[in-house]
Amino acid sequence: MTRVAAVDCGTNSIRLLVSEAGPGGVRELDRRLIITRLGQGVDATGEFHPDALARTFAACDEYAIVLADLGVERVRFVATSAARDAGNRQAFFDGVEQRLGVRPEVIPGQEEAQLSFGGAVAAATARGVVAAPMLVMDVGGGSTELFVGEDAASARGVSLDMGSVRIRERFLHSDPPTAEEIAEATAFIDGLLDASGIDFAAPATWFGVGGTATALAAIVLELPVYDRARVDGATVTREQIVALSRTLLSWPVSRVLEIPTMAPGRADVICAGALIVRRIAERLPVPLTVSEADILDGLVAGLLR
Incomplete structure (x- = not known):
């Protein structure tokens, strides 16, 4: 069986889905959401607020435990609107990679x-x-x-x-x-x-x-x-x-x-x-x-x- 996970990090929340593929098809193992407001003030300042980064990294720490407990083999982490706009997104990329072992992808709309x-x-x-x-x-x-x-x-x-x-x-x-x-x-x-x-x-x-x-x-x-x-x-x-x-x-x-x-x-x-x-x-x-x-x-x- 193959276990994979997807993380979607948006402006207001970060969400996780873990699924497993086996002989019987695809089965959802875990789905959760944490509101982190990563986009706090980005529209006005063009930068991630330190508090927003701290909240997001805390959520990543929680998700890292879930991924380890479930034995996930592959992870894809995508970031959307806020990460497209923030000038200090390198700090965000580095923090996520340190915690989850995967580099965020900033995908286009x-x-x-x-x-x-x-x-x-x-x-x-x-x-x-x-x-x-x-x-x-x-x-x-x-x-x-x-x-x-x-x-x-x-x-x-x-x-x-x-x-x-x-x-x-x-x-x-x-x-x-x-x-x-x-x-x-x-x-x-x-x-x-x-x-x-x-x-x-x-x-x-x-x-x-x-x-x-x-x-x-x-x-x-x-x-x-x-x-x-x-x-x-x-x-x-x-x-x-x-x-x-x-x-x-x-x-x-x-x-x-x-x-x-x-x-x-x-x-x-x-x-x-x-x-x-x-x-x-x-x-x-x-x-x-x-x-x-x-x-x-x-x-x-x-x-x-």
Whole structure:
């Protein structure tokens, strides 16, 4: 049997997936997430904050123990938006390599989106027939990826420099944000979407992957505790997204923290993530289908091949 692991280090969280391939197929052994806010202040300073690096390295220490305990043979560590932007990323690379024995790869947004597209579509296809063309959306902390295609091989799209952390830090300074701040953020988001080249009228299916989409679905489902099985494949309508976005933008962070499924490290930025999803929803003719399968699944599939 072959055991492999994928680590996805984004602007807001670092995630791990360990899987095993054997005679019976691929089996998931461990999947976990730690919110580290690696992108803290990167949009403003162009550098990783020392506290953000310390949090990320602590998470890597935890993951190193998991990899050793499970006897993982191959690891791929990818870093996305924040690492693409930070001037002191060498310190990040060195710290990760010291702890995990693997050098981080800073992958372009295009590859990030294609991996997410492949993971989401493969999982959805396994559940049943999926109408094409498909749009896969990944709203991260620093960027948003949008890919459209009939399948992973033909999918094309963009990586936009807007994410929940970036929008919150750049525009939504108040708690809760003011109407003026929301209007400014909305105009910025709309400008990027309008210039993206995406034909939002085309998709017959819209998938959302990543922490923003899954967090919003858990709120709509009114889950008392996060349930991955219920979130995966959940459908969220445009009306539900619009209403939830307005609510989250009107609440202070202290109120958002009272949501049972809300991770503390996501509470202050989920309003910005919801605003991005809302502006995309208002352009699409189909509801959002949330997928728990994403870039990690795509990375693992590649390692096992």
